[in-house]
Each structure stands twice: as structure tokens, then as C-alpha cells.
Amino acid sequence: MISASGRPPILQTVELSRSFGGFRAVDGVTVSVEQGDIVALIGPNGAGKTTLFNLISRLLPPTSGQLLFDGQDVTHTSPQRLARMGIGRTFQDVRLFDSMTAWDNVAVFAQSDRSATLRSGLLSPRAVRREARQVRERVEEVLEYAGLSAVASTIAGELSFAQQKKVAIARCLAQRARLMLLDEPASGLDAGEREDVAKMIEKLAGDGVTIVLVEHNMGIVREVARRAIFLAEGTVVGEDTPDRLLHSSELAEIYFGHIRSTAGVA
Amino acid sequence: MIVFGLTLVYSDIAMQLLIYFVVAIALNFVIGYARALSIHHAALFGMGAFTYAVMAQRGWSNDLIVCGLVAALLGGLVSVILAFGSLRISGDYFIVASFAFQAFAINALFNWTSVSGGANGDYGLPTPTVLGLAVSSTFAYITAAAVLAITTLVFAIWLRRSPYGRLLRAMGDSPSALLTAGFGVLRLKVGVFGISGMLAAAAGVLYAAYLGVAQTGTFDVSLAILLVAIVVIGGTGSAVGSLLGATLIAFAQPLLSNLNLSATTTAAVQQLIFAALLVGVVAVLPRGLVQLGDVRKLVPRRGAGATEP
Numbered sequence: 001m002i003s004a005s006g007r008p009p010i011l012q013t014v015e016l017s018r019s020f021g022g023f024r025a026v027d028g029v030t031v032s033v034e035q036g037d038i039v040a041l042i043g044p045n046g047a048g049k050t051t052l053f054n055l056i057s058r059l060l061p062p063t064s065g066q067l068l069f070d071g072q073d074v075t076h077t078s079p080q081r082l083a084r085m086g087i088g089r090t091f092q093d094v095r096l097f098d099s100m101t102a103w104d105n106v107a108v109f110a111q112s113d114r115s116a117t118l119r120s121g122l123l124s125p126r127a128v129r130r131e132a133r134q135v136r137e138r139v140e141e142v143l144e145y146a147g148l149s150a151v152a153s154t155i156a157g158e159l160s161f162a163q164q165k166k167v168a169i170a171r172c173l174a175q176r177a178r179l180m181l182l183d184e185p186a187s188g189l190d191a192g193e194r195e196d197v198a199k200m201i202e203k204l205a206g207d208g209v210t211i212v213l214v215e216h217n218m219g220i221v222r223e224v225a226r227r228a229i230f231l232a233e234g235t236v237v238g239e240d241t242p243d244r245l246l247h248s249s250e251l252a253e254i255y256f257g258h259i260r261s262t263a264g265v266a
Numbered sequence: 267m268i269v270f271g272l273t274l275v276y277s278d279i280a281m282q283l284l285i286y287f288v289v290a291i292a293l294n295f296v297i298g299y300a301r302a303l304s305i306h307h308a309a310l311f312g313m314g315a316f317t318y319a320v321m322a323q324r325g326w327s328n329d330l331i332v333c334g335l336v337a338a339l340l341g342g343l344v345s346v347i348l349a350f351g352s353l354r355i356s357g358d359y360f361i362v363a364s365f366a367f368q369a370f371a372i373n374a375l376f377n378w379t380s381v382s383g384g385a386n387g388d389y390g391l392p393t394p395t396v397l398g399l400a401v402s403s404t405f406a407y408i409t410a411a412a413v414l415a416i417t418t419l420v421f422a423i424w425l426r427r428s429p430y431g432r433l434l435r436a437m438g439d440s441p442s443a444l445l446t447a448g449f450g451v452l453r454l455k456v457g458v459f460g461i462s463g464m465l466a467a468a469a470g471v472l473y474a475a476y477l478g479v480a481q482t483g484t485f486d487v488s489l490a491i492l493l494v495a496i497v498v499i500g501g502t503g504s505a506v507g508s509l510l511g512a513t514l515i516a517f518a519q520p521l522l523s524n525l526n527l528s529a530t531t532t533a534a535v536q537q538l539i540f541a542a543l544l545v546g547v548v549a550v551l552p553r554g555l556v557q558l559g560d561v562r563k564l565v566p567r568r569g570a571g572a573t574e575p
Contacts, residue, residue, distance in 0.1 A: 057446060083448035097439035099503075100432070107429075108436045109447045115429040116449050118457050132429065175447060 008071065010035045010179055010210045011056065016065035017234075018048075018055055025051040027234035028065070033179070038201065038211045040225035040242060042218075044255055048234040049214040050092060053181045056212075057089045058082050069179070084113065088177025090168040092184045092214075098157035102148055102167050103139055105156050109174040110138040138174055146170040146200065162193035169200060180204065182213040186220045198223050218246060230255075275520055277404040281476050283516035284411035285469050288418045290496045290508035292465035295422075297494075298503030299434040299458045302352045305364045305490045309371040310341045310463050312485025314470020319388035319480040320381055330394045330401065330410060333471045338464035345463020349456045368490050376482040387481030394475040407476050414472060418465060422505040425461075434458060438503070488537065495540050499547045501554025510555040515540070 011033040018026040026048040033039050041049045054060040056067065058079040067075045074082055088109075097105050112131055143149045146166050151159060156167060165185055172180045185201065186194045194217065201224050205211055215221050221228060221242050228245045230238035232254050238245050245251060293307045317337035322328040327336075348367065352360050375382045382388065394401045401410055425431045433454055436444045441451050474480040492515065500511025522536050551557040 059442060059445065078450065079445045080448045080450045083446050089446050091443070095440045095443040097436045097443065099439055100435055104432055104435075108432055108444065108449075111429055111433065111447075111449075113448060116433055116453055118430055118461070128429070135429070171443075171447070 007034045007036070009033060009068075010070060011212070012066075012068040013052075013056070014066040014068070016052070016055055016067060017063050018051055018060060019063045024234050026055060026062075029231070029234070029236055031229055031236060031239075033210060033212060035178075035210055036205060036208055037227060038205050038213070038225050040221040040228040041212060041214045041231055042216075042221060042228050042242075042245070042255070043231035043237075046233075047231040049231055050183060051234075052231070053089060053183055053212075053214065056181060057087055083175060083177075086176065086178035087181070088172030088175050088179070089181035090165070090172065090183055090185065092187070094161075094164050094168055096156040096159075096164055096167055098155070100156055101153050102156055102159060102163075102170075103143070103152040105167050106139045106142055106170050106174045107135050109171040110135045110142070142170050142174045145173065145203075147196075162189050162196070165189070165197065166200070169197075169204075173204070177209065179210045179212070182211060182215075184214055184216065186215055186217050194220055218242070222246070277408060279516050279520055280408050281411055281473075282519070283512050284408070284415040285473050285476075286493070286496060286516055287415050287509055287512035288469040289466050289493055290500065290512050291418050291422050291505055292462045292469070293493050294497050294502060294505070294508050295458050295462040295465075297497055299438050300349075300352065300455050301438050302356070303361050303364070303494065304348075304462075305361060305487070305494065306348065306368040306371070307462075307466050307493050308485045308487070308490035309368045310345060310466040311470040311473070311489070311493075312372065312375065312480075312482065313337065313341055313344065314467035315474035315480040315485065316375065316381055316388070316470075317467065318394070318471040318474040319383075319391055322392045322394070322475070323388060328392045328394045328475075329398075330396050330471060330475060333394070333475075334468045337467040337471045341467025341470075342460045342464040345459045345466075346456050348463075349459030352455060352459070353452060365487070365490075368487055372482050372486055382480070382482050387479055387483070388474075389479045389481075391474060391478045391480065393478075401475070407472075411472055411476075414469065419505055419509075426505075430457075435503075488533075492540065495544045499544060499554055501551075501556035504554065504556045506559075507554045507556040514543075514555070518543075 009032040013029050013031050015028045015030055016026060017024060017028055029048075029052060041052065043049055051060065055062050058067075058074070058077060062075065065075070066073060069082065069085060069087060074085070077085070097108065115131060140149070143152050146169060148163065148166055148170060151163055156164065159167065169180070169182065169185065182201070186197050189197065198220050201211055201213070213225070225242050228240065228242040229236055230245055230251050237254070238248060238251050289307060289311050292310075293304060296302050296304045296307075314337035317340060318333045320326075321333050321336065327333055348364070351363055355363055376384060396410060401407060426435070433444065433449055436447070437451060437454050444451060496511035496515050497508060498511075499514060500509065501507025518539070519536065522532060522539060547554065
């Protein structure tokens with residue numbers, strides 16, 4: 001499947017579904033994301049956005065459907081293998097390694113698969129030293145890129161929320177992710193910090209990283225996303241530029257109607 | 267005579283401190299890195315003790331290094347099997363399963379009289395050797411224990427600072443984030459459990475060799491809980507904490523024994539006091555005794571934080 005622009009899709013889902021008991025959280029989602037694109041997943045709470053992220057990063061196995069990355073079927077690939085293939089993600093609740101420094105947080109994502117065996121650490125000190133140097137260079141480069149060099153040795157749990165979110169993105173960078181799934185990168189940030197994150201996302205896309213983001217802040221969606229996919233009750237109900245999508249009265253009703261009703265409850 | 271009595275007590279305390287320290291570090295690997303609260307380390311420790319008892323009594327070997335390696339192999343193997351269990355069940359359920367394994371293992375050993383000697387235990391064990399040299403003086407035992415303890419400490423510190431240790435710490439903080447970094451949790455958990463079982467069992471060899479006796483009753487659930495108390499009182503995830511915890515317990519035990527109470531009362535009073543100590547430390551210092559070292563650092567840092575815009 002080649003899209004209108006002629007660029008090959010880096011990510012495709014075909015009729016991807018996931019049920020929890022009788023509840024279909026994601027229900028036959030077919031989407032395609034081009035290389036280098038910035039796509040926003042929008043929709044009311046409970047629409048299945050985070051579940052879709054969990055399916056794409058394979059933290060959850062799908063109930064049915066197919067997942068393709070780089071044209072390769074990865075429906076049954078393990079999450080750690082997918083991460084090595086180039087899918088990075090952040091979490092809504094950040095999930096940094098809270099007791100470790102920002103530096104160590106990023107270093108984990110720069111380490112090779114081999115470093116996960118004790119044997120290699122004990123028996124080949126030279127290879128370990130070589131990798132340690134590569135990791136150090138990578139971490140410093142990434143922290144610099146993300147503007148985090150000053151807080152490199154701060155314990156992640158003690159960083160500001162905005163800095164924590166940047167560390168999460170820096171971690172994806174360190175693993176050389178070609179596709180980043182960013183779950184609410186701007187929520188809980190003030191206007192200045194949001195602007196920072198928006199700039200970082202645009203910079204990443206400029207460097208060839210494909211980005212899919214879940215975001216409730218429509219300002220940032222309008223600013224960075226070239227395309228938006230509207231999800232409601234686990235299905236795709238619209239797909240267009242963010243502006244046009246948000247001006248559709250029908251979708252606005254689903255989105256804002258929902259928000260108004262929950263606000264009413266609260 | 268009093269002097270003689272005291273030297274005897276102090277050597278016991280020193281041995282207990284060093285050996286508890288090694289087992290506490292072993293336990294700390296599982297609690298600190300895999301975040302699995304194990305109640306079965308007394309059984310792993312006991313397996314090491316009976317490995318020495320059986321090997322020495324039957325004349326297979328009384329060399330501490332040979333017996334230590336055999337015990338480490340056994341302890342590591344059993345612990346790895348338990349690691350697979352910890353993948354399927356976590357949190358409170360793992361604690362229950364671990365507790366069950368501890369009780370089951372000691373009961374099975376108790377009834378396997380040809381190995382454990384049943385209620386009497388294995389006694390009159392031959393004195394050990396190290397590379398052909400007899401270990402008979404108190405000084406030699408303490409040296410052997412100190413070598414084991416220092417090696418363990420150096421290993422624990424090296425491990426923590428190594429790239430492998432970085433992954434282990436990350437696993438403790440957020441296993442799902444570690445998956446997204448491209449690391450499966452299984453391998454790391456199996457590794458941690460394996461190392462932990464090896465160390466605990468190796469320490470058991472020295473323990474039985476020093477006492478000349480191995481009885482299943484020594485390695486029952488109350489020891490398992492004492493070991494957890496050492497780790498929690500000292501501070502989970504900290505080697506220095508394990509040292510502080512082991513020191514406190516090693517000195518507290520003989521002090522309590524000097525209260526001139528009957529054996530059964532002493533045991534009960536001891537458990538009460540350890541329980542009170544555990545609750546007290548956790549209430550005042552949630553991160554254990556190691557937190558005492560942080561107090562000084564905490565105060566100026568708070569001050570510095572206040573001046574930030």
C-alpha cells in the first residue's frame with residue numbers, strides 16, 4: 001500500500017482489535033502512518049487511544065488483526081524485539097526509572113542487548129569498555145539535543161514534570177527509535193513548557209523520526225500534527241488535517257459533548 | 267574465665283554478622299532488584315548447610331571451596347526455578363508462594379533423615395579445609411567468613427555500577443519501561459534469582475562448617491523472617507544497609523540471650539523485640555538505617571531547593 005504522497009508507510013494496522021472481557025477497547029482499527037509524518041490520535045477519554053499504543057508497542061497482544069512495521073508483519077513480535085526494531089514510546093504516567101539519574105535513564109535505552117547478560121560483563125571487559133564509551137557518547141549527545149545536560153545527574157523522580165517528559169522522549173531518542181509513540185507529551189505542562197515540547201517534536205520530525213501522539217491539548221495538535229485520526233469507542237471515525245477534523249460539527253459533538261457531559265458529572 | 271567466655275561470644279557474633287551479611291546481600295538482590303519479597307532465603311541458606319554436612323560426613327569433600335561451589339550450583343538452580351514462579355505470580359501472591367516453598371523445603375528436608383538427620387540433625391561434622399589447609403582456629407574461620415563477605419560486598423558494588431546493574435535497577439523501578447527499552451524481564455529476573463541463590467547457599471556451607479552442626483530447625487521460617495528484617499531494617503537495595511542490619515541483629519541476639527531467661531522465653535522475647543525493631547525502624551526511617559547517612563545531605567538540599575525560582 002503506497003499512499004498518495006508516494007512515501008511508504010512505516011506503520012500499518014489492519015483491523016486491529018483488542019477486547020477486555022466483552023468490552024472492545026480497540027475495534028477493527030485500520031490506519032497507516034507515513035515515514036516522517038506527525039500524526040495525532042485524538043478522541044474522548046476511553047476512546048482506545050492508549051490501548052492502541054499498547055497494541056502497537058505490543059505491551060498488549062491484539063485479540064485479532066495485523067500490525068505491520070516497515071512493511072514487516074510484527075503482530076506476534078515481542079515488545080522488546082519491537083523496541084530494538086525502532087519503535088519507541090512514552091507513557092501517560094511517564095514511567096521513568098525514578099530512583100535513577102536522568103543520565104542513567106537514558107543510558108538504559110542506549111545499551112545493547114548483550115549488556116543484559118552477566119556473562120558478557122564478566123568475561124569480556126574490553127567489549128564492555130567499548131560499549132560503555134559508545135553509551136556515554138550517545139547519552140551525552142541525546143541529553144544535549146533534549147536540553148537536559150544540566151540535569152543529567154539529577155534523580156529522575158526529583159525532576160520537574162516537564163523535565164521528566166523530556167527525559168521520556170530522550171530515552172526514545174537514545175534507542176534510535178524511528179517511530180515514536182508519545183502518550184500525552186504536553187499534558188500537565190504550562191504554556192511555555194508546551195511550546196518547548198512542541199519544538200522538540202517538530203525538530204524530531206525534521207530529523208526523520210515518525211511521530212504518533214495522543215494529546216488532549218488541541219493547541220499543540222494544531223501546531224505540530226499534519227494529520228489527525230479521530231478515535232471514538234475503539235473505532236476510527238474520522239481522519240483529516242487537525243483543523244478540518246476539529247471543525248467537523250459531528251466530531252466536535254462527540255469530543256466536546258463528551259467533555260461537557262463529564263464536566264457536568266464532576 | 268569471663269574473658270574466655272567473652273572471646274567465645276565475640277567470635278560467634280563476628281561469624282554470625284559476616285554470614286548474615288552475605289545472606290542479607292543475597293536476599294537484597296531479590297528484594298531490591300526483582301522487587302520480590304522472598305521468605306525462602308533461610309531454606310536456600312539451609313540447603314548450603316546440609317550440602318556441607320552431607321559432603322563432609324560422607325567423606326566426599328570437606329573443602330570449603332569445593333562444597334561452596336556445589337552448594338552454589340544447587341542453590342542457584344533452585345532459585346532460578348523460583349524465578350520462573352515469580353514471573354507468573356507477583357506481589358503478595360509471590361510472598362505466599364515463597365513462604366510455602368520455605369515451609370515445604372524445610373519439612374521435606376526434616377523428613378529426609380539420611381540427609382538431615384531428622385530431629386537430631388547432622389552433628390560432629392568434620393572440620394573443613396581450604397585448599398588442603400585445615401580451618402580449625404577461630405581466627406581461620408573468621409578470616410574465611412571475612413573473605414566471603416568482602417568478596418560479596420565488592421561483587422554487589424561492582425554489579426550495581428555495571429551496565430547490567432543499571433538494567434537491574436531499571437527493572438525494579440519500571441519493568442514495562444524496561445521492555446520498551448528492548449530488554450526482556452525474564453533473563454534479568456532469572457539472573458538475579460540465580461546469583462542470590464548461589465550466594466545464600468554458599469554462606470550456608472561456611473555456617474555449618476563453623477558450627478559443626480546442621481539442624482533443619484535452624485533454617486525455619488523464623489530465620490527467614492529474621493533475614494527479611496535485616497534487609498528491611500538496614501535498607502532495601504543497599505549493601506551498606508545489609509551490613510548495618512546484620513550488625514544490629516548479630517549484636518542484639520547474644521545480648522538478649524544474656525537476660526537469664528529460659529530458652530523458650532528468650533526465643534519469644536527475641537521475636538517480640540525484632541518485630542518492635544522492624545516496626546520502629548520502618549516508621550521512623552522508611553528507607554532503613556542507611557537513611558541515617560542521608561539526613562545531613564537532606565537538610566542543605568532542601569535549603570538549596572527553596573532558593574530556586
